[in-house]
Amino acid sequence: MTTIDGRHHDAPLDSRLLAEISDQGLRVARVDEGSRAQTDAWLEVVSRGFLDGERTDVQRDAFFAASAYRRKLGVYDDAAPIPEQPVATFASWTTELSTPGDRLTACAISSVTVAPTHRRRGLLRSLMSGELRTAAELGLPVATLTVSESSIYGRFGFAPAVPAAHWRIDPRRAGWRGPLPGGRIDFLTREQGRAQVEVLHDRIRPARSGEVQMPGGHWDRFFGTRPDVEKAGETRVLQYRSAEGSIDGLALYRVSENHDDFAASTLDVVQLLAATDDAYAALWRFLLSMDLIGVVRASELAVDEPLWWMITDQRAVTITLRDHHYLRILDVPTALAGRRYDAADTLLLDVHDPLGITGGAVLLEIGNDGTAAASPAPAGAQPDASLGIEELSALFLGGVSALALARAGRLRAADPHRIDRVFRTSSAPRLSFWY
């Protein structure tokens, strides 16, 4: 459950941000979480920014009830005909990011929009730079986001650190050669599933780097247990209970009928949460063996899904790979010490941050137990690797190899294999949803 971190939520606005917006004859302010009118106006602009229509009263009620944890900024143009509606929006909150073997507090960012009437005059740059400086000053070591367009955030030091795999499966062709666990699968009501999911997600999340806490209201959106969810009744919920009686898995899915061929309908896996290998195998096997289903689709999977090795015909699957979870390190030493490593080594890294928030020479010392200490190092010594903050952010969760970055010309190292050994992880990072 996302909780309100008052220090971040209520932090004063960055002085450079205030000055830059004021220089444009505009005004930047935090939305008062207690003000229904301010929140409604802000939501309306976010909705338009993401090409949605006007919000209904039910949607406004639900947003107001579920979004107080977000620090919401608006840029206002008092000369506009609807001055209470901001011309730019930005939201952030603190969350827990799972890292390889550890965790970090992160600043999650969302609802970034600039009105088409005010675009390309630097409002995003001012808001993003200002809010990243504020997060860094508060000691938040990383910022994260999911994006509408890949090309926007690299300039601010964000990298696609967690890829997502989208699977399209012909279930009749796929076959099954995975385990056949004991235990049982049952349907639940959406309310029953919702009541179990947070405990299950908290069991799973720490072991999968790249995941963050589910933001407020999102579980209710998935389960259709809040009033603004359209077609909520189309979501079906499955539970896996082990032979010993432990609830180790949940799956949510929806089916769209194929009107030309009723026996070839499409099943979309909305979420599959498995705390054990048995739950994973049992739920996937069940979903791939349903009657009347010709296509199974699942999104936001990891690039190393064991499912690939549980089917008899891998050509029954088409996998599309996309950039998904973006990461931006705000404090290099704290971030580097906030994960475990599989190789003991001492590295001097020279990190360039174009926004000047962090970076410089950093000494990373990894012990035999995989824990690390990192500290600023005196300038002048020959670094083992030189890279930008974007590239270090890409490497951090193990979502890309240092060798690939070196070959792409995005990291310089005398021995890229050594850098690769240090940052490599045994399982791929994953983020199972958008925010």
Ligand SMILES: CC(C)(COP(=O)(O)OP(=O)(O)OC[C@H]1O[C@@H](n2cnc3c(N)ncnc32)[C@H](O)[C@@H]1OP(=O)(O)O)[C@@H](O)C(=O)NCCC(=O)NCCS
């Ligand atoms: C994306 C968006 C927020 C940009 O806002 P903006 O105020 O026009 O951006 P800025 O003027 O501050 O531009 C900053 C830089 O980003 C670049 N940029 C802005 N939007 C971009 C886009 N969509 N794709 C690629 N680059 C973009 C600008 O060219 C500029 O580059 P420069 O620093 O090299 O000159 C705005 O176009 C928007 O609201 N889009 C629709 C909603 C959306 O996609 N939001 C992002 C959600 S993840």
